[in-house]
Amino acid sequence: MAVSEEFLRELRERIDIEDVVSPYVNLRRRGRLLIGLCPFHNEKTPSFTVYPDTQSFYCFGCGVGGEIVTFIRRIENLDFAEAVKTLAERAGMTMPEDGFDMTISKLRMDIFSANREAAKYYHSVLTGPQGKKAYDYLIKRGFTPETIRRFGLGFAPGTWTALIEHMRKKGYSQQLLQQANLAVKSSGRSGFRDNFVNRLMIPIIDLRGNVIAFGGRVLDDTKPKYINTSDTLVYKKSSGVFGLNFAKRSGKDNLIIVEGYLDVMALHQAGFTNAIACLGTALTKEQAQLISRYTQEAVLVYDADEAGRAATEKALKIFAATDIKVRVMRLSEGKDPDEAIRKFGAERFRMLLEGASNEIEFKLQREREKFDLKTDDGKLGFLKTAALVLAQLRSPLELDIYASSLAREIGADKSAILSQVKYNQKRLGRERETRRFKDAQREMQGYTDKINTQKAANTRAAKAEETILSLLLNNPEFYEKVKTHLKPETFLTDFNRRIFITISQRLEEGRGTDLTLLAGEFNEEEMSRLSALVANGSNLANSISECEDCIRVLLEEGEKRERRNTDVTEMSDEEFLDLFRKKNID
Numbered sequence: 001m002a003v004s005e006e007f008l009r010e011l012r013e014r015i016d017i018e019d020v021v022s023p024y025v026n027l028r029r030r031g032r033l034l035i036g037l038c039p040f041h042n043e044k045t046p047s048f049t050v051y052p053d054t055q056s057f058y059c060f061g062c063g064v065g066g067e068i069v070t071f072i073r074r075i076e077n078l079d080f081a082e083a084v085k086t087l088a089e090r091a092g093m094t095m096p097e098d099g100f101d102m103t104i105s106k107l108r109m110d111i112f113s114a115n116r117e118a119a120k121y122y123h124s125v126l127t128g129p130q131g132k133k134a135y136d137y138l139i140k141r142g143f144t145p146e147t148i149r150r151f152g153l154g155f156a157p158g159t160w161t162a163l164i165e166h167m168r169k170k171g172y173s174q175q176l177l178q179q180a181n182l183a184v185k186s187s188g189r190s191g192f193r194d195n196f197v198n199r200l201m202i203p204i205i206d207l208r209g210n211v212i213a214f215g216g217r218v219l220d221d222t223k224p225k226y227i228n229t230s231d232t233l234v235y236k237k238s239s240g241v242f243g244l245n246f247a248k249r250s251g252k253d254n255l256i257i258v259e260g261y262l263d264v265m266a267l268h269q270a271g272f273t274n275a276i277a278c279l280g281t282a283l284t285k286e287q288a289q290l291i292s293r294y295t296q297e298a299v300l301v302y303d304a305d306e307a308g309r310a311a312t313e314k315a316l317k318i319f320a321a322t323d324i325k326v327r328v329m330r331l332s333e334g335k336d337p338d339e340a341i342r343k344f345g346a347e348r349f350r351m352l353l354e355g356a357s358n359e360i361e362f363k364l365q366r367e368r369e370k371f372d373l374k375t376d377d378g379k380l381g382f383l384k385t386a387a388l389v390l391a392q393l394r395s396p397l398e399l400d401i402y403a404s405s406l407a408r409e410i411g412a413d414k415s416a417i418l419s420q421v422k423y424n425q426k427r428l429g430r431e432r433e434t435r436r437f438k439d440a441q442r443e444m445q446g447y448t449d450k451i452n453t454q455k456a457a458n459t460r461a462a463k464a465e466e467t468i469l470s471l472l473l474n475n476p477e478f479y480e481k482v483k484t485h486l487k488p489e490t491f492l493t494d495f496n497r498r499i500f501i502t503i504s505q506r507l508e509e510g511r512g513t514d515l516t517l518l519a520g521e522f523n524e525e526e527m528s529r530l531s532a533l534v535a536n537g538s539n540l541a542n543s544i545s546e547c548e549d550c551i552r553v554l555l556e557e558g559e560k561r562e563r564r565n566t567d568v569t570e571m572s573d574e575e576f577l578d579l580f581r582k583k584n585i586d
Contacts, residue, residue: 003081003084003096003520004096005511005512005517007084007088007093007096008069008084008516008517008519008520009512009514009516009517010093011068011084011087011088011091011093011516012055012067012068012514012516012517014091014092014093015068015087015090015091016052016055017050017051017052017055017056017057017067017068017071018034018050018052020068020071020072020087021034021036021050021057021071024039024075024293025037025038025039025048027050028046032052032053033049033050033051033052034049034050034052035048035049035050036048036050037292037323038059038061038062038064039075039289039293040059040062040064040074040075040289041059041061041062041064041285041289041321042285042288042289042292042318042319042321042322043061043062043321043322044321044322044323047059047060047061047062048061049535051534051535054474054514054515054534055067055068055514055515055516056515056531056534056535057071057531058528058531058532058534058535063528063532064528065527065528065529065530065531065532065535066515066519066524066527066528066530066531067514067515067516067519067527067531068087068516069083069084069087069516069519070083070515070519070524070527070528070531072086072087073524074524077236077239079104079105079108080104080519080520081104081105082105082108085105104233107179107233108233108234110176111176111179111180111232111233111234112210112211112212112234113172114167114172114176114177114180114182115180115182115203115210115211115212115213115214115234116210116211117167117170117172118163118167118180118182118211118214119152119154119201119203119211119214121154121163121166121167122153122154122155122156122163122201122203122214123152123153123154124154125154125155125156125157125162126148126153126154126155126200126201130155130157131154131155133219134155134200134219135148135155137200137219138153138200141262141338141342142266142269142341142342143265143266143269144269147265147268147269150246150268151202151203151265151268152203152205152211153200153201153202153203154200154201154203155199155200155201156194156196156197156198156199156201156216157197157198158197158198159194159197160193160194160197161192161193161194162194163177163182163183163194163196164177164183164192164193164194167182174191174192177192178192179232179233180229180232180234181195181213181229181230181232182194182195182196182214183195195216195227195229196214196216196227198218198219199216199217199218199219199227200216200217200218200219201214201215201216202214202215202216202217202242202261204229204235204240204242204279205245206245207244207245207248209245210234212229212232212234212235212240213228213229213232213234213235213237213240213279214228214229215227215228215229215242215261215279216228217261217262228279236286237279237280238280238284238286238287239284239286239287239290240278240279240280240287241276241277241278241279241287241290241291242261242264242276242277242278242279243264243268243275243276243277244276244290244291244294246268246273247273247274247275247276247294248294249273250273250274252273252274253295253296253297254274254295254296254297254298254299255274255275255276255291255294255295255297255298255299256272256274256275256276256298256299256301256353257275257276257277257278257283257291257298257299257300257301257302257315258275258276258277258301258302258336258337259277259302259303259308259311259336260277260336260338261277262338263275263277263301263336263337263338264276264277265338266337266338266341266342267337267338267341267349270341270346270349271346272346272349272350272353275337276291282311282314282315283311283314283315283318283319284318285318285321288315288318288319288321288322288324289322291324292322292323292324295324296323296324296325297324297325297326297327298319298324298325298326298327299326299327299328299329299353299356300312300315300316300326300327300328300329301329301331301337301353301356302315302331303331303335303336304330304331304332304335304336305335308331308336309366312328312362313363313366316328316359316362316363320359320392325358326358326359327356327357327358327359328356328357328358328359328361328362329352329353329355329356329357330352330356330357330362330365331352332352337349340352360389360390360392360393360398360402363389364386364389364402364406367382367385367386367389368382368386370382370385373410379410379411379412382410383406383410383412383417383420384420386406386417387417387420387421387423387424388424390402390403390406390417390421390424391421391424391425391428393421399418399421400418403417403418403421450525451495451525451526451529452493452494452495452496452529453495454492454493454494454495455493458492458493458557460553460557461491461492461493461553461554461557461558462492462493462496464550464551464553464554464557465491465492465493465496465497465500465550465554466496466533466536467540467546467547467550468486468500468547468550468551468554469496469499469500469503469533470533470534470536470537470540471537471540471542471546471547472500472503472513472547473503473513473530473533473534473537474534474537474540474542475537475542476503476507476512476513478544478547479503479504479507481544482544482547482548482551483504485548485551486500486504486551488500488501488504489558490551490554490555490558491554492554492557492558492561495526495529499530499533502518502521515527515530515531515534518530
């Protein structure tokens with residue numbers, strides 16, 4: 001254990017899980033439970049459940065679960081030690097100095113420190129003689145000294161070890177710089193070199209104000225145009241959002257999502273301080289989930305090229321699984337927001353922003369552009385694809401308005417359009433149900449289980465094991481009554497056996513099995529599984545007889561496995577004789 005159980009137990013008693021979760025999730029009470037939209041995956045129907053009785057949570061949509069420590073670990077991207085420390089500070093508790101392993105936490109803090117020092121160094125270079133070319137480049141593009149300072153922009157010199165030499169003087173090792181991806185192994189020679197050379201440097205700052213990564217941009221047409229920090233202990237590109245540390249304080253009721261760093265900076269400088277950019281080539285589910293915590297509306301303003309339109313369509317699909325309202329602004333003037341602001345000014349951009357279309361209007365326009373509406377064939381093709389778009393609507397009123405508009409535009413019969421939409425809705429509904437059934441079947445059979453990989457080959461046994469574990473976690477007193485029948489070897493799957501060993505050892509020693517006390521012994525994914533066992537256990541009959549029935553199932557499955565393993569047709573002569581002698585002795 002990295003921290004004493006007494007400390008964890010006191011932490012659990014001082015902090016209620018509802019107080020931990022409610023700043024991130026809008027919870028509403030349903031009987032003894034609390035329900036809300038899951039903060040870990042995109043959903044429109046609440047499946048995230050908080051159990052005050054067991055101080056745990058579980059999402060029936062994505063399978064994420066745990067207790068207060070696991071929740072903070074996931075939501076704030078912290079390790080176990082940092083999560084406990086964060087909660088302890090909230091509870092007014094002092095972290096114990098002995099018996100607490102802060103190795104990973106210290107490394108994270110060291111990387112934060114190295115990134116911060118590197119950002120200061122790059123900024124000093126930009127504002128000095130070596131950075132004149134890069135500074136002039138920014139001024140020429142219309143960025144003010146205030147914007148340059150606000151975003152902490154910098155410049156990486158053209159020499160291969162400039163940062164390494166500076167950081168060595170400050171006491172940072174090459175190994176740490178490598179772990180921060182500020183330095184990389186030299187190719188063809190020993191030692192390290194700077195990761196960023198002769199590039200405009202853009203620090204990426206998280207919501208806590210930590211410098212977690214960098215984007216490095218060339219000042220000419222050299223390829224690659226950008227080099228970005230690889231995933232590190234403090235940074236994951238798929239969940240990173242640039243500018244959100246500023247945008248969350250903008251006071252605006254929506255967020256403007258653009259493609260690039262410079263787009264964000266140009267918009268902020270023009271007064272659109274709610275602009276952000278998603279790191280990477282396209283929006284991810286993790287980024288959409290993070291954005292959903294800070295706004296109810298997103299306005300997509302991607303580049304006015306085919307890649308930008310494709311990225312818009314992908315983003316719409318991802319946001320469709322959330323409760324965020326999405327609008328799309330079409331950049332008819334300028335190829336990206338930065339250029340549009342420079343060419344036509346903030347007021348023109350504001351007008352375009354206010355006229356941004358909703359998701360349905362954007363998709364209809366995309367389909368409209370594919371057909372020649374001057375021909376009957378083009379009209380028919382457009383109406384067929386438009387009916388597929390309208391099939392996504394759930395509101396009869398919205399459907400009626402769009403169908404009426406299309407009927408007037410094309411000169412078609414509105415009832416025919418509605419009939420085609422209804423047909424598409426039924427077909428799409430059948431396809432969704434088929435997918436759900438297949439996914440549920442695969443999950444039930446254990447084929448999608450990445451935690452207990454042996455479940456698929458031992459479905460009946462694994463189900464019995466899970467029932468036993470659920471009953472024991474919810475009713476630890478059962479252990480004394482069934483322990484003579486339960487042995488670690490009774491369990492056929494390794495993961496469930498490990499849980500049982502942990503539970504039985506703790507109970508034998510008089511220790512508790514609350515999830516908070518187990519958080520240091522299992523990782524986040526494993527804690528989700530334990531949370532599921534606790535959640536499912538509340539629906540069981542909670543009887544000793546049920547536990548004994550499951551033990552009988554395990555014994556039967558164990559005997560079957562033993563028979564398979566001792567199949568005489570696959571035995572050598574010596575093995576067969578040994579088995580024969582053993583049976584005669586028995």
